[in-house]
Amino acid sequence: MALYVHSPDEEGEWRPGAASNWWLHRSLEQLAAALHAKGGALVIRCGPATEQLLDVARDTGARQVFWNRLYDPALVARDTQLKARLWEAGLTCESFNSALLFEPWEIRTGQGGPYRVFTPFWRACQQQLDALPAPQPAPDRIPAPSKAVAGLGLAELDLLPRIRWDRGLCAAWTPGETGALARVETFCDSAMDKYDEGRNRPDHAWSSRLSPHLHFGELSPRQCLATVHNALADHEGARKSAEAFVRELGWREFAHHLLHHFPATTNAPLDARFEQFPWSPDDALLRAWQRGRTGYPIVDAGMRELWATGWMHNRVRMVVASLLTKNLRQHWLEGARWFWDTLVDASLANNTLGWQWTAGCGADAAPYFRIFNPVLQAERYDPARTYIRRWIPEIARLPDGYVHRPWLAPARVLATAGVQLGRDYPQPLVDFPASRNAALSAYATIKAPGPPAP
DNA sequence: TTTTGAGTTGTTCGA
DNA sequence: GTCGAACAACTCAAA
Numbered sequence: 001m002a003l004y005v006h007s008p009d010e011e012g013e014w015r016p017g018a019a020s021n022w023w024l025h026r027s028l029e030q031l032a033a034a035l036h037a038k039g040g041a042l043v044i045r046c047g048p049a050t051e052q053l054l055d056v057a058r059d060t061g062a063r064q065v066f067w068n069r070l071y072d073p074a075l076v077a078r079d080t081q082l083k084a085r086l087w088e089a090g091l092t093c094e095s096f097n098s099a100l101l102f103e104p105w106e107i108r109t110g111q112g113g114p115y116r117v118f119t120p121f122w123r124a125c126q127q128q129l130d131a132l133p134a135p136q137p138a139p140d141r142i143p144a145p146s147k148a149v150a151g152l153g154l155a156e157l158d159l160l161p162r163i164r165w166d167r168g169l170c171a172a173w174t175p176g177e178t179g180a181l182a183r184v185e186t187f188c189d190s191a192m193d194k195y196d197e198g199r200n201r202p203d204h205a206w207s208s209r210l211s212p213h214l215h216f217g218e219l220s221p222r223q224c225l226a227t228v229h230n231a232l233a234d235h236e237g238a239r240k241s242a243e244a245f246v247r248e249l250g251w252r253e254f255a256h257h258l259l260h261h262f263p264a265t266t267n268a269p270l271d272a273r274f275e276q277f278p279w280s281p282d283d284a285l286l287r288a289w290q291r292g293r294t295g296y297p298i299v300d301a302g303m304r305e306l307w308a309t310g311w312m313h314n315r316v317r318m319v320v321a322s323l324l325t326k327n328l329r330q331h332w333l334e335g336a337r338w339f340w341d342t343l344v345d346a347s348l349a350n351n352t353l354g355w356q357w358t359a360g361c362g363a364d365a366a367p368y369f370r371i372f373n374p375v376l377q378a379e380r381y382d383p384a385r386t387y388i389r390r391w392i393p394e395i396a397r398l399p400d401g402y403v404h405r406p407w408l409a410p411a412r413v414l415a416t417a418g419v420q421l422g423r424d425y426p427q428p429l430v431d432f433p434a435s436r437n438a439a440l441s442a443y444a445t446i447k448a449p450g451p452p453a454p
Numbered sequence: 455t456t457t458t459g460a461g462t463t464g465t466t467c468g469a
Numbered sequence: 470g471t472c473g474a475a476c477a478a479c480t481c482a483a484a
Contacts, residue, residue, distance in 0.1 A: 110483060117461065117481055200463080251462085318463065357462090369476050370464050377464090436465085440476090447477075 001145040002035055003056055004028060006046045006157050012074045014266060014348050017341030019310040022166050023175050025159035027216050030176025032154065040142030043151040050082045054089055059149050065091055068098035068217065071256050072348045073263035099214075101125065101132060101221050101253055104260030114261035116270075116363045121257065122250040129246075135223045168308035173212065173344060180213035184224060188231035193238035195245050202302070202313035203387040208245065209311070211345035214252070221249045255349035258363055266352050267333065269361035273446045277361070280329040288429055289324050290338055292391075295428035297404055298378035299323050301391035308391075310344035315381055321358035322372035327435035329442065332359035360443065368443040371436050378404040394424045 008015040016024065032042040045052040053065060065086055070079065079095070086093045097103055107115065107124050115121035160166070174182065187208045191198055198206030213219040228242050262270055269275065288294055292303035302316035312320070317339075324335045336355040340346045356362025360370070382388060385403040389396040395406050397417035402409035406421060407428055414421065421427050 109481090113482095115482080119461065120482055247462085315463075322464095364461065364481095368478095369466095372463095373465060444477095447479095 001060065001062070001149065002031075002040060002042045002142070003053070004031075004042060004044050005049045005052045006044065007049050007052070007078075010049060010074065010078045011072065014072065014074065014340065017343075017346055018161060019169065019342050019344045020346050021159040022161065022169055022310070023173070023212055023216060023344045025154065025157070026173075026175035027218060028154055028157075030178065030218075034177060035142055038140065038142040039144055041144055043145070043149050044154060044157065046152055046157060049078060050085045053082065053086065056149060057086075057089070057091055060145060060147065063090075063092060065093050067095050069095045071099065071104065071260060073259070073266065098220050099217060100256055101225070101249065102128065104253075104257045107253075107257060114257060115254070116258075118251065118254050118364060121254050122247065125250055125253060129225070132222055132225070135220060135226055169310045169344065172309040172311065175212070175216070175218070177218045180210070180219035183210055183213060184208070184219060184227050188227055192228065192231060192245060193235060193241055195238075195241035198241075199244065199248075200315045200381050202305075202316050203382045203384060207313060208248075211347070211350075212311070215345050215347045221252065224249060251353075252347075252350060254363075255347070255353040258353060259349040265356060265362075266348055269332075269359075270356055270363055271361045274359070274361035276446050278329070278442050278445060279331045281331065281334075282328070285328045285429060286324075286330050286334055288426070289320070289328060289330070289335075293426050294323065294328075295407065295426040296323060296374040296432075297388045297392055297395065297406065298374045298382065301388050304391045306339075306342050310342065312343070315377070317354065318358055319372045319374055319377050321355060322370075323374060325355075325359040326371045326439040327430050327432065329435075329439065332356065332361070368440065368447075371439060373432065373436075375405050375432070392425070395419055 028042070028044070035042050043056065045056065056062065057065070067079075070076070083093050083095070102125060107121060107128075109115055109120070109124075115124070173179070187210070191206045191208070194206060195208075198204065199208075210219060210224065214221065214224075225246065228245060232238060232242050258265065258270075269277075289299070289303065292300035292307065294300055294303075298316065299320045302312045302320045305316070306312040321332070321335055324330050325332050332355040336351055339351055339355070343351075353362060357364060360368060378388065382404075385400055388403050395403060395417070398406055398409060398419060399413065399417075402413060406414070406419065406425060409417075409419075419425060
């Protein structure tokens with residue numbers, strides 16, 4: 001018998017957000033249907049996991065409990081206690097790794113410690129990739145519970161939004177294992193061979209979009225690996241792109257490695273000097289960024305894509321995060337919390353790594369001068385302006401030369417395109433060169449102090 | 455212990 | 470337009 005226990009209170013401050021809940025509902029719906037089709041059933045419960053599990057075990061007479069491990073710090077603590085309580089109650093427990101290629105504690109430096117830099121971490125992983133066991137096929141039949149077990153209806157979990165803001169999500173995604181397998185097949189067939197370059201292009205569907213499926217366990221990274229290897233046999237020319245794709249799986253591993261070894265980084269910078277960083281909290285700036293009204297088209301396009309579909313292209317994530325933390329000087333946690341609520345692939349490990357990396361306070365020594373120029377990034381990665389025009393229709397009629405920087409358009413051009421800056425589309429919230437220099441100065445204030453005074 | 459090479463994804467400036 | 474250098478110095482990981 002399969003059991004899902006809904007217990008967001010046990011996830012503390014980082015309980016799943018609205019977009020994650022939408023996905024979860026759809027995914028559970030699919031899972032229940034898939035189990036039913038094989039003769040089984042999904043029992044849904046709500047409440048503290050330990051009590052619910054003990055209760056279900058009493059009802060069913062179950063002797064053994066199996067699950068796949070989770071890695072968010074609050075859930076590790078919960079599941080450790082859970083396992084002890086179940087053993088005390090006479091149940092046999094066994095947990096497995098399905099979510100990751102390697103357990104976060106398995107990969108160690110020569111000194112036995114955790115890695116803080118991706119490249120050596122990934123080199124160490126690569127030496128063990130070939131030894132990974134191949135994924136096993138799912139069973140054909142799943143036995144039904146021997147007697148009826150009380151459970152909730154999915155709707156009782158109250159996961160779907162009350163007002164229908166989820167239409168864009170419905171159109172963009174197919175949650176569930178079937179959708180996940182279809183996505184990975186489509187990716188291998190149509191985009192994998194150009195992934196090395198294509199993954200940077202928000203104007204095309206050339207990234208894998210597997211992140212929410214991976215996050216919800218509908219697909220495992222070992223399955224991804226196996227599928228990619230099979231596809232490689234067909235066209236050898238894609239080797240470089242396949243490596244790039246597998247390396248992205250490696251980043252996911254690295255994020256979990258860091259979260260395991262530095263669990264406080266969900267809320268505090270890994271680089272302690274950043275405790276002193278002169279952030280400049282401003283609700284109006286934050287809100288404009290959230291709503292896609294910064295005046296920088298590539299940023300606003302990304303924020304609107306996120307709001308509409310629950311997802312944003314990774315290249316654009318970096319650009320919007322750089323603008324928020326560096327040019328607008330808003331705390332990276334504000335960005336992390338917004339992503340947490342709006343992303344269907346919100347993952348504590350990946351979200352924490354991404355935001356700390358962009359803010360410069362994370363694991364890799366991100367050089368202080370890495371501040372994305374939203375105009376250059378837009379021209380490089382949205383050369384035909386299709387991404388901007390799709391998400392910012394109010395400036396779509398501007399000629400190519402001004403779509404990425406409407407504030408430079410002469411009055412006559414704006415008038416012809418029917419755009420009045422400040423009314424139809426905002427002026428930039430900040431001047432890029434000035435805010436860039438201000439950010440560089442702010443970084444200088446927290447640089448390593450000189451030698452200690454005598 | 456010391457040394458050495460290197461570090462996801464960038465931008466700007468000047469030749 | 471293109472290209473290479475500069476942008477600080479530091480920390481990490483391995484030899």
